[in-house]
Amino acid sequence: MNKTRPAAAAAVRVRRGPGRPRSKRSEEAILRAASALLADERYASLTVSKVAKRARASKSTIYRRWPTKEHLVIEAFNRWPALTVRDRGSLMADLLDLHRQFLRLLHRPPSNAIMPTLVAERAHNPALAAVFDPLMQRRRQPMRAVLERAIERGELPRHTDLELAIDALMGLVVLRMYFVPGNLGLPAMREYLAVLLRGLGARGY
Amino acid sequence: MNKTRPAAAAAVRVRRGPGRPRSKRSEEAILRAASALLADERYASLTVSKVAKRARASKSTIYRRWPTKEHLVIEAFNRWPALTVRDRGSLMADLLDLHRQFLRLLHRPPSNAIMPTLVAERAHNPALAAVFDPLMQRRRQPMRAVLERAIERGELPRHTDLELAIDALMGLVVLRMYFVPGNLGLPAMREYLAVLLRGLGARGY
Amino acid sequence: MNKTRPAAAAAVRVRRGPGRPRSKRSEEAILRAASALLADERYASLTVSKVAKRARASKSTIYRRWPTKEHLVIEAFNRWPALTVRDRGSLMADLLDLHRQFLRLLHRPPSNAIMPTLVAERAHNPALAAVFDPLMQRRRQPMRAVLERAIERGELPRHTDLELAIDALMGLVVLRMYFVPGNLGLPAMREYLAVLLRGLGARGY
Amino acid sequence: MNKTRPAAAAAVRVRRGPGRPRSKRSEEAILRAASALLADERYASLTVSKVAKRARASKSTIYRRWPTKEHLVIEAFNRWPALTVRDRGSLMADLLDLHRQFLRLLHRPPSNAIMPTLVAERAHNPALAAVFDPLMQRRRQPMRAVLERAIERGELPRHTDLELAIDALMGLVVLRMYFVPGNLGLPAMREYLAVLLRGLGARGY
DNA sequence: CAGTAATCGAGACGGTACGTCCCGTCTTTAT
DNA sequence: ATAAAGACGGGACGTACCGTCTCGATTACTG
Numbered sequence: 113m114n115k116t117r118p119a120a121a122a123a124v125r126v127r128r129g130p131g132r133p134r135s136k137r138s139e140e141a142i143l144r145a146a147s148a149l150l151a152d153e154r155y156a157s158l159t160v161s162k163v164a165k166r167a168r169a170s171k172s173t174i175y176r177r178w179p180t181k182e183h184l185v186i187e188a189f190n191r192w193p194a195l196t197v198r199d200r201g202s203l204m205a206d207l208l209d210l211h212r213q214f215l216r217l218l219h220r221p222p223s224n225a226i227m228p229t230l231v232a233e234r235a236h237n238p239a240l241a242a243v244f245d246p247l248m249q250r251r252r253q254p255m256r257a258v259l260e261r262a263i264e265r266g267e268l269p270r271h272t273d274l275e276l277a278i279d280a281l282m283g284l285v286v287l288r289m290y291f292v293p294g295n296l297g298l299p300a301m302r303e304y305l306a307v308l309l310r311g312l313g314a315r316g317y
Numbered sequence: 318m319n320k321t322r323p324a325a326a327a328a329v330r331v332r333r334g335p336g337r338p339r340s341k342r343s344e345e346a347i348l349r350a351a352s353a354l355l356a357d358e359r360y361a362s363l364t365v366s367k368v369a370k371r372a373r374a375s376k377s378t379i380y381r382r383w384p385t386k387e388h389l390v391i392e393a394f395n396r397w398p399a400l401t402v403r404d405r406g407s408l409m410a411d412l413l414d415l416h417r418q419f420l421r422l423l424h425r426p427p428s429n430a431i432m433p434t435l436v437a438e439r440a441h442n443p444a445l446a447a448v449f450d451p452l453m454q455r456r457r458q459p460m461r462a463v464l465e466r467a468i469e470r471g472e473l474p475r476h477t478d479l480e481l482a483i484d485a486l487m488g489l490v491v492l493r494m495y496f497v498p499g500n501l502g503l504p505a506m507r508e509y510l511a512v513l514l515r516g517l518g519a520r521g522y
Numbered sequence: 523m524n525k526t527r528p529a530a531a532a533a534v535r536v537r538r539g540p541g542r543p544r545s546k547r548s549e550e551a552i553l554r555a556a557s558a559l560l561a562d563e564r565y566a567s568l569t570v571s572k573v574a575k576r577a578r579a580s581k582s583t584i585y586r587r588w589p590t591k592e593h594l595v596i597e598a599f600n601r602w603p604a605l606t607v608r609d610r611g612s613l614m615a616d617l618l619d620l621h622r623q624f625l626r627l628l629h630r631p632p633s634n635a636i637m638p639t640l641v642a643e644r645a646h647n648p649a650l651a652a653v654f655d656p657l658m659q660r661r662r663q664p665m666r667a668v669l670e671r672a673i674e675r676g677e678l679p680r681h682t683d684l685e686l687a688i689d690a691l692m693g694l695v696v697l698r699m700y701f702v703p704g705n706l707g708l709p710a711m712r713e714y715l716a717v718l719l720r721g722l723g724a725r726g727y
Numbered sequence: 728m729n730k731t732r733p734a735a736a737a738a739v740r741v742r743r744g745p746g747r748p749r750s751k752r753s754e755e756a757i758l759r760a761a762s763a764l765l766a767d768e769r770y771a772s773l774t775v776s777k778v779a780k781r782a783r784a785s786k787s788t789i790y791r792r793w794p795t796k797e798h799l800v801i802e803a804f805n806r807w808p809a810l811t812v813r814d815r816g817s818l819m820a821d822l823l824d825l826h827r828q829f830l831r832l833l834h835r836p837p838s839n840a841i842m843p844t845l846v847a848e849r850a851h852n853p854a855l856a857a858v859f860d861p862l863m864q865r866r867r868q869p870m871r872a873v874l875e876r877a878i879e880r881g882e883l884p885r886h887t888d889l890e891l892a893i894d895a896l897m898g899l900v901v902l903r904m905y906f907v908p909g910n911l912g913l914p915a916m917r918e919y920l921a922v923l924l925r926g927l928g929a930r931g932y
Numbered sequence: 933c934a935g936t937a938a939t940c941g942a943g944a945c946g947g948t949a950c951g952t953c954c955c956g957t958c959t960t961t962a963t
Numbered sequence: 964a965t966a967a968a969g970a971c972g973g974g975a976c977g978t979a980c981c982g983t984c985t986c987g988a989t990t991a992c993t994g
Binding site: 334335336337338339340343369373374375376377378381 | 941942943944945946947948
């Protein structure tokens with residue numbers, strides 16, 4: 113093989129093997145189809161064949177990219193938009209703002225029903241856990257940012273255990289959403305936040 | 318209530334329709350087999366046929382009682398022993414005691430891996446939710462008892478929102494167990510309890 | 523205990539053991555139900571449970587009398603009326619008369635569809651053959667009578683092989699009915715009879 | 728016929744749609760397995776799963792080709808070799824030759840026990856009749872050839888009703904084989920043929 | 933007239949085949 | 964090499980039916 117072109121040019125181009133390159137369009141269509149199906153119907157009735165048909169792709173094209181159905185679903189799910197951190201002036205207001213955004217997300221596809229399925233699969237499937245866990249970590253970031261700002265503002269003690277605080281915040285939400293269907297409205301959340309912030313030694317509770 | 322009527326015993330006699338009654342023995346064997354299989358291997362590899370074979374029963378007998386595999390699994394899971402309420406002298410000690418019992422349960426079959434699957438299935442399956450939710454409610458009872466005793470002892474304010482407290486307690490556990498694997502040991506739990514009890518206005522935090 | 527009745531009376535009564543006697547009404551109802559179901563729908567969809575339900579009987583009552591579904595069906599089928607031998611003056615006329623009766627039977631339930639099923643089962647099931655074969659023999663009787671009368675009349679040679687003749691007569695009918703759907707009408711039959719009777723050396727062909 | 732066109736071979740190339748073509752090997756193996764099982768044991772004990780396992784195929788592959796077990800069996804049965812037409816010099820000799828071949832077929836798998844089952848199923852199942860009837864027609868061909876040759880030889884009248892003759896020939900065989908077990912040996916057959924050929928006006932009877 | 937015993941309707945039981953469904957892989961032709 | 968199409972082996976699902984069994988309730992004969 114003769115490669116006489118300067119290395120720079122080669123570095124710029126994407127390194128590509130022989131043969132037809134993978135179609136970005138298909139990939140996009142597949143993920144969109146998977147999302148749509150997850151939104152439409154219950155998880156168990158999502159079929160790789162259905163995804164393929166809806167995306168006008170073929171099963172091979174799917175399996176060439178994602179080793180199992182779960183990997184595909186996880187990536188589709190990961191397309192969910194993240195929460196935006198905005199400054200509402202106080203810790204309580206910031207947290208309620210995040211919760212408000214979260215509630216809005218819940219009422220639009222891809223439905224929240226995916227989450228428990230992923231959690232279930234993750235429990236037995238270490239490979240999935242390896243993908244899923246960092247993803248959950250990323251979701252915690254906005255909350256962490258809000259808490260850190262509160263420390264800077266002096267609303268929270270310097271030594272506050274942030275991870276514990278985040279776990280407590282998410283725990284209640286997760287429980288009421290998936291385990292024991294419960295009140296997730298803003299007033300109920302405000303009540304809980306009052307308790308938690310006082311417990312954390314926040315100023316003014 | 319005083320039941321002094323002598324006819325009571327006869328009245329208790331279960332009214333039974335015609336036909337051969339369902340076999341209590343089979344039912345028991347099936348549930349035991351399901352539990353055992355859930356303990357042995359991962360959920361997805363549990364097969365109704367395997368359960369039937371192990372219980373020396375037939376698939377018909379299983380499907381006569383439980384409309385789907387999930388319903389069977391839920392009931393098998395429900396056979397888990399409940400937590401025992403004991404008086405350890407203080408609210409903190411009582412809660413830690415419950416948590417200790419809980420941790421012990423986790424390390425024995427039927428494994429805790431069933432729970433996320435049930436939760437996942439519940440999310441799409443309303444019929445299952447109808448069975449699952451009361452079951453979860455029952456699991457809250459020990460915690461409620463402990464909190465009520467604390468109120469009587471004067472450790473917690475009279476107006477404490479018990480359901481909120483229970484949700485907060487369970488939420489963290491559920492989150493760290495199933496969503497974001499985290500520390501569930503006694504010291505970590507003690508730290509969280511301190512925060513929460515202080516937030517609830519418990520005496521002495 | 524006073525048993526002063528003469529022994530004769532006792533002998534006349536059916537000797538019966540202790541216990542409740544079998545219900546003649548149920549038996550009748552079961553056979554009628556089986557016949558009706560065979561007429562209504564295809565054989566394979568006849569179910570012992572359906573028979574029981576329709577006869578307001580129970581499966582036990584059926585199985586107490588007939589060891590298998592096939593035995594029941596065979597007896598139901600055997601309720602078919604036999605052909606009547608009438609004297610139409612000549613061999614040809616007599617045979618056509620029998621055929622006419624036969625055609626009439628075919629168009630009324632219990633349908634003729636039972637026959638091939640019985641034949642099929644008979645092929646593997648010796649016990650069934652033992653019941654079925656004499657039954658088929660009995661069905662040949664009218665034809666034999668007609669042929670014997672023809673010999674007496676001098677229409678057929680004395681040495682005619684009657685069984686061969688009967689087999690030839692029935693063979694064509696059976697073939698056209700069950701194997702290669704063919705013309706079973708009176709004119710077609712008359713044509714065949716002419717050939718056969720001539721072959722047998724009948725007078726006047 | 729002279730095929731001198733060179734392009735013929737290419738033109739014969741079967742036009743094929745997209746996708747993996749159905750495996751001829753599997754198909755063959757399945758039919759062989761079905762035949763073998765039918766030969767080994769009684770019809771009712773033939774199981775689609777067993778066929779699949781024996782053919783190292785899967786149930787899906789079977790059901791993709793044949794809608795029900797019966798359709799599969801019919802095609803397996805259709806693999807029976809046909810009778811060979813040979814010239815034995817006279818009509819009687821030709822017919823006896825065919826019968827001799829037929830008797831030999833009966834004593835080798837796939838056993839003749841399949842036939843009555845197919846006939847039974849045909850009686851209720853119109854779809855099956857559509858497959859079965861042409862098949863039976865094809866089986867008549869050798870007999871038709873023999874009879875036509877007899878006409879050419881002048882052994883049979885020109886106007887002979889061939890279909891009637893074939894029905895008469897097959898009818899007796901079918902009856903004695905499946906309905907009223909009877910003598911199917913060559914001498915008995917010769918006796919019957921004598922009667923039938925005389926009836927048909929054959930020369931020399 | 934009480935006791936015994938077989939039968940009845942009802943329906944659950946163990947067993948087993950059916951035909952459907954889906955997974956993840958493989959094989960074809962066309963780009 | 965990748966794409967679409969779709970067949971492949973494997974295996975679980977839930978349904979159906981068979982012939983047996985266990986109930987409580989009858990219905991005769993027996994003692």
